[in-house]
Amino acid sequence: MDYLMLKLIHILSSTILFGTGLGTAFFMVRANISNDIQTLKTTTKSVVLADWVFTTPAVIIQPFTGFLLMKSLNYSFDSLWFYLVVGLYLLTGACWIPVVYIQSKLKDLAQATQNWDNLSEAYFRLYKTWLTLGVPAFVSVLIIFYLMIYKPYL
Numbered sequence: 001m002d003y004l005m006l007k008l009i010h011i012l013s014s015t016i017l018f019g020t021g022l023g024t025a026f027f028m029v030r031a032n033i034s035n036d037i038q039t040l041k042t043t044t045k046s047v048v049l050a051d052w053v054f055t056t057p058a059v060i061i062q063p064f065t066g067f068l069l070m071k072s073l074n075y076s077f078d079s080l081w082f083y084l085v086v087g088l089y090l091l092t093g094a095c096w097i098p099v100v101y102i103q104s105k106l107k108d109l110a111q112a113t114q115n116w117d118n119l120s121e122a123y124f125r126l127y128k129t130w131l132t133l134g135v136p137a138f139v140s141v142l143i144i145f146y147l148m149i150y151k152p153y154l
Contacts, residue, residue: 044107095137
């Protein structure tokens with residue numbers, strides 16, 4: 001595969017990763033402030049599905065295309081820049097893996113509830129954890145984008 005095709009796949013998968021994350025977070029927050037159980041049920045199902053259909057493949061594609069791009073450009077795998085990118089990617093993953101589990105639990109808890117007032121404390125506790133994990137993941141991805149564009153030689 002040539003360099004430009006690798007770069008296109010890498011950019012598209014990063015766009016899908018970032019866009020799906022931001023989009024699902026937006027709709028999840030909106031559903032949670034709606035106080036409407038049907039909206040919450042529909043949204044949590046869609047968020048879980050979107051993570052499996054869009055985010056998961058992008059998460060898998062990113063390191064492979066990144067590795068191949070670095071090899072084709074003869075970038076060092078022994079640089080602070082590389083270690084920062086990998087560290088931030090791993091931090092994002094460390095936040096994302098529990099988020100996938102939490103989203104599934106939130107979906108199950110919402111599906112089991114008939115009205116908003118009967119949502120369990122466990123639901124709201126998990127939702128707070130979901131929000132908390134989203135912040136470092138979002139910031140990490142923004143920093144990775146910065147590092148990818150400016151490639152500071154640190």
